[in-house]
Amino acid sequence: MSKEDQTYKKVPENTKEIREKAILIGIEFFSNGSSLDNNLKELKGLAETAYYNVIAIVSQKLTRINPKFFIGKGKVEEVGQLIRQFSAGIVIFDENLSPAQNRNLENIFKCRVIDRSWLILEIFGNHARTREAKAQVELASLKYALPRLTKMWGHLSRQRGGIGMRDVGETQIQLDRRLIRDRITKLDRKLKQIDLEKKTQRKNRSGIYKVALVGYTNAGKSTLMNQLTGAETLVENKLFATLDSTIRKIKKNFPYPVVLSDTVGLIDKLPHALIASFKSTLDEVRDANLLIRMVDMSDSNAKRQIQTTNNVINDLGADGTDSLLVFNKADKVNDPEILESELQRHPNAIIISSKNGTGLDVLRKSIISCYESKLASYKITIKYEQAKLIPQIRKYAVIVKSDYKDTFISLDLRLAPGAKEKIEILLKDTIQVGKKS
Ligand SMILES: Nc1nc2c(ncn2[C@@H]2O[C@H](COP(=O)(O)OP(=O)(O)OP(=O)(O)O)[C@@H](O)[C@H]2O)c(=O)[nH]1
Ligand SMILES: [Mg+2]
Structure with a gap:
């Protein structure tokens, strides 16, 4: 860890909510040559987006994961010291922790420990605005939190309106897993309904x-x-x-x-x-x-x-x-x-x-x-009384040539994939649609 990494960083001025002091932990795996600096830069960006006050960044090279704490025992002690020294309120891992590792680390550090996934979920929770986004984030958060009903869960309840789960938030301290599962089922149903609405829009x-x-x-x-x-x-x-x-x-x-x-x-x-x-x-x-x-x-x-x-x-x-x-x-x-x-x-x-x-x-x-490159050429003929449909035809096709004959109008069209069916529906029985010869 460099000295520079350990210096205090001010929370952005426009942040009304002063968030906890955070220590970040990045892992460099020997096996995959991942770029630690870039990963940590990104994690710091994520932590700051979630309004954490990043005060120290710790890294460790690992050949194998310690099943109990993810990082090595010595590193755990080092981080513990930093938490006390800086009065840090949260430790954020760049890697995803198992529920057991999460719990073990919280027990030792006596502060909240979250991983990259949860950090991203918090950001999504803060940024969700629409009914759909809120439901999507809440569902993902509940699925993620279900096996981890620890301090993180308590924290979730304290986020006012952030995660888009006010109803659950107010009562969720008493929520047991069954209730969470019920909520997941409800959200699944709600999202399926929204999905159906979207499918109809897409069909249009x-x-x-x-x-x-x-x-x-x-x-x-x-x-x-x-x-x-x-x-x-x-x-x-x-x-x-x-x-x-x-x-x-x-x-x-x-x-x-x-x-x-x-x-x-x-x-x-x-x-x-x-x-x-x-x-x-x-x-x-x-x-x-x-x-x-x-x-x-x-x-x-x-x-x-x-x-x-x-x-x-x-x-x-x-x-x-x-x-x-x-x-x-x-x-x-x-x-x-x-x-x-x-x-x-x-x-x-x-x-x-x-x-x-x-x-x-x-x-x-x-x-x-x-x-x-995807356009297909089609020639259609329409009657004069159908001319009022031309603006609608233009919605799906490019009219490259229109020929006004005595009793009908001949149109040369270029159609996007799927547009032929739309034009056919539009003009129903009265036209002949066919591939241009
Ligand atoms: N200098 C520069 N900045 C840009 C350019 N395009 C976007 N930005 C800036 O990059 C930032 C992110 O831009 P967005 O358009 O919100 O990026 P996005 O891909 O929609 O991001 P998400 O919605 O988070 O996925 C903003 O501060 C933009 O002003 C560009 O061509 N040049
Ligand atoms: Mg965007």
Whole structure:
């Protein structure tokens, strides 16, 4: 541990809630060559996002995990001393602890011990705004807390409104596991209902080309969303600013009907319960025709961002979907050599700055050409009395040519995947739809 790491850090000025002093613990495994500095930098960012006052960072190289405490006995003593010296209120592990390790450490440290998963759940709890996000976070938190009904659980109850479980919060000290399970069942049911509503909405959007933003938290997805669609999604220099999906039409300089969706950001070692609970939010990614894999290229760990994003895309079964790799925050990269080497490694990547707009035209063109590569040509004829339907046809198709004959109108269309069915429903029996000869 360096001296610098041990110095006190002030809690951000705008933080009304003064949070506990925290000691962070990072592990370097010999086997996987994980980058400890980057991991700890990220953990510190997470802890500060959750308003903890990080006062010391401890690390240990491990070849094998100590089943009782995760870290070695000597390290446990060292951390114990630091807790007393700094009057720390919480110890945060970068790795996920078993319920038993969690309990053993709390008993020795006499303070709260949480792991990376729980820290992420706390942040999600603080940022959840909508009915769906609140239910998703509560469900994941309950599933996670169920085998760990210790101090962490008590803490959960003290979070006022944060975790989106006020009802449970007020009474949960008396809650036994059975009640928690009941609550889990209820939440599961509620989320299934929301999922159904979303499915219907998605069905309504079938036939419209769908582009989804996917990438590490803080990569700049919402900033790009706002730039391309004029939406006003919350943009913050904060991890996990977005928890819900927002879907908007791309309007600016765009010739086709295309919708863009912005979703929850990703992070390494995302808790499993959380991924499962956010299934319906991530369904936007599964459902998309094109994925924009977004990377913050000014991050020293851009490689990990790409890897994590690809892993989640694979887990969602969306690895067969067309995708564009987009490097964002080019304005923050002052070294042209970095730009050059990234491009060499990823020759197809599109380099942009969502903040100042650089590269957005190239990105738009790339989206358009992906779209066009999927278009099918169709020719339809409609009667004059059906002309009023043309604006609706435009919702799903590009009309490349319209020919006004004596008794009918002939239209040359370019259709996105799934749009043919929509047009057929729209015009029902009175038209002939067929492949253009
Ligand atoms: N310098 C610079 N900053 C950017 C750029 N794009 C986004 N940012 C900043 O990066 C931070 C995160 O941006 P968001 O758009 O909220 O990132 P996000 O990917 O939506 O993050 P989550 O919602 O947490 O997943 C904000 O402070 C943005 O202003 C960019 O091109 N250049
Ligand atoms: Mg966002």
